[in-house]
Amino acid sequence: MDRLFAKTPCAGQLPLSIGGMTVSEVELGPMTALSPRKGQGAALAGALGAAHGLDWPGAGRATAAGDARAIWFGHDSVLLTGAAPDAALAGPGVLVDQSDAWTVVRLDGTGAEAVLARLVPVDLRAPGFGTGATARCRIGHMAGSVTRLETGGFLLMVFRSMAQTLLHDLKSAMEAVAARG
Amino acid sequence: MRITCPHCGDRDSREFSYKGHALALERPAPDAGAEAWDDYVHLRENPAGETRDLWHHHFGCGAWLVVTRNTLTHDVLGCELASEARR
Numbered sequence: 001m002d003r004l005f006a007k008t009p010c011a012g013q014l015p016l017s018i019g020g021m022t023v024s025e026v027e028l029g030p031m032t033a034l035s036p037r038k039g040q041g042a043a044l045a046g047a048l049g050a051a052h053g054l055d056w057p058g059a060g061r062a063t064a065a066g067d068a069r070a071i072w073f074g075h076d077s078v079l080l081t082g083a084a085p086d087a088a089l090a091g092p093g094v095l096v097d098q099s100d101a102w103t104v105v106r107l108d109g110t111g112a113e114a115v116l117a118r119l120v121p122v123d124l125r126a127p128g129f130g131t132g133a134t135a136r137c138r139i140g141h142m143a144g145s146v147t148r149l150e151t152g153g154f155l156l157m158v159f160r161s162m163a164q165t166l167l168h169d170l171k172s173a174m175e176a177v178a179a180r181g
Numbered sequence: 182m183r184i185t186c187p188h189c190g191d192r193d194s195r196e197f198s199y200k201g202h203a204l205a206l207e208r209p210a211p212d213a214g215a216e217a218w219d220d221y222v223h224l225r226e227n228p229a230g231e232t233r234d235l236w237h238h239h240f241g242c243g244a245w246l247v248v249t250r251n252t253l254t255h256d257v258l259g260c261e262l263a264s265e266a267r268r
Contacts, residue, residue, distance in 0.1 A: 122192075143239065
């Protein structure tokens with residue numbers, strides 16, 4: 001065991017550009033799942049605001065403050081990314097380290113919505129899914145998370161072990177959309 | 182068949198997995214006796230009409246849901262979080 005180097009889930013395979021659309025890997029930094037203890041929802045939301053300046057996101061919403069994001073991640077669950085969780089969160093909340101557990105990529109370009117329409121059974125078009133919107137849903141056959149970024153692109157997350165499948169699905173969908181011109 | 186998840190909205194039923202009748206939310210007390218436990222574990226109604234089921238939204242928010250549906254018409258009549266349905 002001489003020197004070990006951390007590899008990202010998509011190391012050496014991204015960015016990938018096809019037909020004006022680009023998939024690139026995102027390193028969000030520390031990722032922590034936050035869940036309130038019973039009856040402690042308001043206290044945990046208050047602690048998140050005080051420590052990280054983030055609003056507690058309601059269902060289907062994501063909030064940001066600088067590099068830190070709070071992404072709604074399911075029933076009674078929010079994913080804090082880009083910041084190590086403040087110790088004050090551990091009182092009213094249950095914290096689970098998720099760093100390294102997820103493949104995180106972003107999809108940008110004018111055809112991004114058409115690509116995801118082939119993979120995600122949720123309407124992700126801008127009027128109903130604008131900046132700050134997020135969904136837990138299928139991406140291909142995988143359970144994932146889709147978030148609309150401030151730049152108009154999408155942040156996609158699946159389990160780390162499924163990185164190859166995600167890239168294969170995205171590549172196939174991008175090629176199909178690009179072929180339609 | 183589509184289910185309107187209280188968190189995620191209108192979703193395809195393939196995102197959900199079926200558990201069984203929502204009777205599972207009414208677990209008897211540990212000392213309720215053999216008859217109550219036999220009923221809870223083994224005996225189920227087979228209603229022609231409205232029934233309440235537990236579903237898990239495993240491809241979405243991960244919540245347990247109580248779905249009210251009609252076995253004759255296949256209408257989905259309602260959906261609420263199991264954590265709130267139990268009270």
